Amino acid sequence: MRGVQVKMARAALGWGVRDLAAKSGVTANTVNRIENGADAKQSTMDALQRALEVAGVAFLDGDYSGSGGPGVRLVTPTGKSIDSDDTQTVQYREYLVNDAPPGAGG
Template sequence: MSITASQFRAARAMLDWSPEKLGEAAGVDPADLASFESGQSGSDHQLNDKLRTALEKAGISFIDNNQTSAAGGPGLRLLKSPGEFDTDQSETVQYKEHLAPDAPTGAGG
């Protein structure tokens, strides 16, 4: 999947990262990053991979063109950290009648 310059700029904005911070995280010269984000450097796959890896480690998930809907274009999502999930099961209710299988194996659902 090829990431667009717009997606990289948006990912930096979601993380509130400066170009210098992303350059440091990816091991990339900020001048190369600026050229890449402006679309002047063409398609440098090695640079693209370094930036993508750094942003994904920081919690960004890139969405390919038309991946989630036919009307959608390329995008991204900021994933929640494990500490943000509600894992408190103290208010979870399990009814015995719903725990027993009620369909043949392989029926789905």
């Protein structure tokens, strides 16, 4: 994880520096320094990464096919893969009953 990724993750979550500092146990000054490219202890970086991952951030290292470099993304909530409201879903009986012989697709 890089400092620029910390800044991107924080922005994606809508957090300020103080929010991340409070959730990770790292001082706001240290968060600022890391985001601006300063080196940090591995334990500090781990604390920041844990706090951001718990909030739903996934870190992209940039080593995958089609990479645009290191980045972040918000993880899709577990459960449904399609965003739909079952109370607003209508299923029409005529489309659920097969009225054609097998193999008569169209």
